[in-house]
Amino acid sequence: MTSFFDKLFGAPRGSKDEAKARLKVLLVHDQVDLTPSQMDAMRAEILEVIARYAEVDREKVDIRLEKAADQVRLTSSVPVRRVTQRVGSVPA
Amino acid sequence: MSECIVITSGKGGVGKTTTTANLGVALARLGKKVVVVDADIGLRNLDVILGLENRIVYDLVHVIEGECRLRQALIKDKRTENLFLLPAAQTRDKNAVGPEQMKKLVADLKVDFDYVLIDCPAGIEQGFKNSIAGADRAIVVVTPEVSSVRDADRIIGLVEAAELPEPHLVINRFRAKMVKAGEMMNKDDVLEILAIPLVGMVPDSEDVIVSANRGSPAAFDDKSIVGEAYRRIARRVTGEQNVPFVATEEPENWWGAMKRWMGLGEAREVAG
DSSP states (O other): OOOHHHHHHOOOOOHHHHHHHHHHHHHHHHHHOOOHHHHHHHHHHHHHHHHTTEEEOGGGOEEEEEEOSSOEEEEEEOOEEEEOSOTTOOOO | OOEEEEEEOSSSSSSHHHHHHHHHHHHHHTTOOEEEEEOOTTSOOHHHHTTOGGGOOSOHHHHHTTSSOHHHHOEEOTTSSSEEEEOOOSSSOGGGOOHHHHHHHHHHHHHHOSEEEEEOOSSSSHHHHHHHHTOSEEEEEEOSSHHHHHHHHHHHHHHHHTTOOOOEEEEEEEOHHHHHTTOSOOHHHHHHHHOSOEEEEEEOOTHHHHHHHHTOOGGGOTTOHHHHHHHHHHHHHTTOOOOOBOOOSOOSSHHHHHHHHTTOSOOOOBOO
């Protein structure tokens, strides 16, 4: 609601700007969302690729979509036990 | 050339059925031969909005299951020459029909009609898939609210994934006073987010409730601003260019306000 003084001295921004700002964030998130099973599949494939080069601690792997205000970011924390490929060699 | 248009929204309660009924009436009044199809199986309502609920004998599922001929299930609206309703079944569920059957039904209807309008159920499941199966294009109905715009965005994505052309947008329940106070998203706000062409703006009005009570869509009423909004949508749907949107803004100065108050002003129109 806008008060008499708001009208007199210029109202603060109405709720529509809030609606629009929330929508923009919401749609970014909606559009890049993965289902839990898609997420599991992606995680498994990423680890498969990493496994060609290194041995990882699968128990402590953390790969997820992180939602920030203006973007969605794929973050991963993958503890490596040892590298299985030597520098300069080509993976099998 | 005949065309099948699905009226959809994702979210329920934003005015799909009202839009289907009014667009049907308005197109029929332009001399087009129109059939409106209620695809909301199990929760039919288009019959009630059109005031034709007492004349239903057969329904869409009867036709698809071959229990009657297509023409037997079509109900003719007596108020205008060219409008027919194909009602949904009330006692069946959405799985009684599949996309291939809907495609066949729409193809059969297109032989006899200029426009086949499909009233899509809310949601994105079977009923939605059935509704878009036979459609040539889609009209998405949205109200200027966060939840409705969000669902519309989802639906636009699904319509495009189904390889239909870019859908057109109807902004429904527009409140000029709230927009002016900055408490409702305006046309440009909604278009900036959804980024599809606008085919109509319908002001929020008590007319819609009164016409639903009576079973007589506002598009029949020449004095109704909502009716006028839908008649203009119908003109745009038939391909007419540069049809102005109905007045949805308050008068911009005291003189305009005064003229309107004295009944001198014409209904203002907002171009573009």
